[in-house]
Amino acid sequence: MIGEAAMRAGCRFYFGYPITPQNELTEYMASGLAALPDGVFIQAESELAAINMVLGVSMAGKRAMTSSSSPGISLKQEGISYLAAQELPAVIVNTMRGGPGLGNIAPAQGDYFQATRGGGHGDYRTIVLAPGTGQELAELTRKAFEYADRYRIPVIILGDGMMGQMMEPVEFPEPVDPASLPLKAWVLDGAKGRHSRILKSLILDTSAMEEHNWKLYRKYQIIGDQVPEAERFLTDDAQLVLLAYGTASRIAKGAIKRVREMGLKVGLLRPKTLWPFPKKPLLEMSRRVSDFLVFEMNTGQMLEDVKLALEGRRRVHFYGRPGGIISTPDEIAKVINNIYFKEGLESEE
Numbered sequence: 001m002i003g004e005a006a007m008r009a010g011c012r013f014y015f016g017y018p019i020t021p022q023n024e025l026t027e028y029m030a031s032g033l034a035a036l037p038d039g040v041f042i043q044a045e046s047e048l049a050a051i052n053m054v055l056g057v058s059m060a061g062k063r064a065m066t067s068s069s070s071p072g073i074s075l076k077q078e079g080i081s082y083l084a085a086q087e088l089p090a091v092i093v094n095t096m097r098g099g100p101g102l103g104n105i106a107p108a109q110g111d112y113f114q115a116t117r118g119g120g121h122g123d124y125r126t127i128v129l130a131p132g133t134g135q136e137l138a139e140l141t142r143k144a145f146e147y148a149d150r151y152r153i154p155v156i157i158l159g160d161g162m163m164g165q166m167m168e169p170v171e172f173p174e175p176v177d178p179a180s181l182p183l184k185a186w187v188l189d190g191a192k193g194r195h196s197r198i199l200k201s202l203i204l205d206t207s208a209m210e211e212h213n214w215k216l217y218r219k220y221q222i223i224g225d226q227v228p229e230a231e232r233f234l235t236d237d238a239q240l241v242l243l244a245y246g247t248a249s250r251i252a253k254g255a256i257k258r259v260r261e262m263g264l265k266v267g268l269l270r271p272k273t274l275w276p277f278p279k280k281p282l283l284e285m286s287r288r289v290s291d292f293l294v295f296e297m298n299t300g301q302m303l304e305d306v307k308l309a310l311e312g313r314r315r316v317h318f319y320g321r322p323g324g325i326i327s328t329p330d331e332i333a334k335v336i337n338n339i340y341f342k343e344g345l346e347s348e349e
Helices: 002-008 025-033 046-058 070-074 077-085 112-116 134-151 160-165 206-228 246-260 279-286 300-312 329-342
Strands: 013-016 040-043 064-068 090-096 127-129 156-162 230-234 240-243 266-272 273-275 291-298 315-320
Touching: 002 025, 002 134, 002 246, 013 025, 013 046, 013 077, 025 040, 025 127, 025 160, 040 077, 046 064, 046 070, 046 077, 046 090, 064 070, 070 077, 070 090, 077 090, 077 156, 077 206, 090 134, 090 160, 112 156, 112 273, 127 134, 127 230, 134 156, 134 206, 134 315, 156 246, 160 246, 206 279, 230 279, 240 246, 240 329, 246 266, 246 291, 246 329, 291 300
Parallel strands: 013 040, 013 064, 064 090, 090 156, 127 156, 240 266, 240 291, 291 315
Antiparallel strands: 127 273, 230 266
């Protein structure tokens, strides 16, 4: 789904290194790009090499991507920091697995901090998209390339091992001709007949480095206003609202349907962008909702962003299963039931 969507979005360069559970994407790009006259696929010698190949192609003004799973994404962090510092667009796919360390190949969501806090060194951010369905894998992949070019920033598509292995029907958008994409004024394409352009992250003058950091900061503020997106599911009358993303949100929806049959007024707010985090809809709900439940496949990472957004105004509960354990809808329904009656929410009817 991601591979087909990427090629339809005008991506003609993929550089990666095999790691489970995302090898299907690498395999698909190998065959798909080989079938295109301008397609380039390279299985790099390492994750470090792959991300720096993306950097080089991005400098040349082309749409490029890489993908990996948790330990491989860790190895790419220095290159992602370079991309952010040089304001180069790129798309990076992380199909998360159980960790830390080498962990296992089961689905998990332990890389939230790494993705939303930059992950590498220095003051920088990356846009982080969290698809929840196969259709969104296709739609957000197209959007990832658009955001990357518009804001000159690396964009991370954050999925997990379950999403990496699922099959669902998808409607793909019409393909984009790479030649039709807008020209990039900063591209390095030879300086014959014009002044040279320089793209670098080595800025030895401290005053210039400070100003560059503030420039990036101002851009991130704009992104924070323009990009946040979330789905609301049965929240209009909800007394308890769950927050979950990706695979966890699908499990949460199943649980909500079960407790709704029991008469419990429960809804879901699902962030589609993890950074910037969709604070506005959460704050709007907090005016009438007293309790929020964060459900993640980790020990509580998005939980921090929820608490920061609410600024202590409402009760925030948490339930998590780390290391590759996948909760069932019935399991989450029991958690919801316990919180609902413990906090006396049924008495508000």
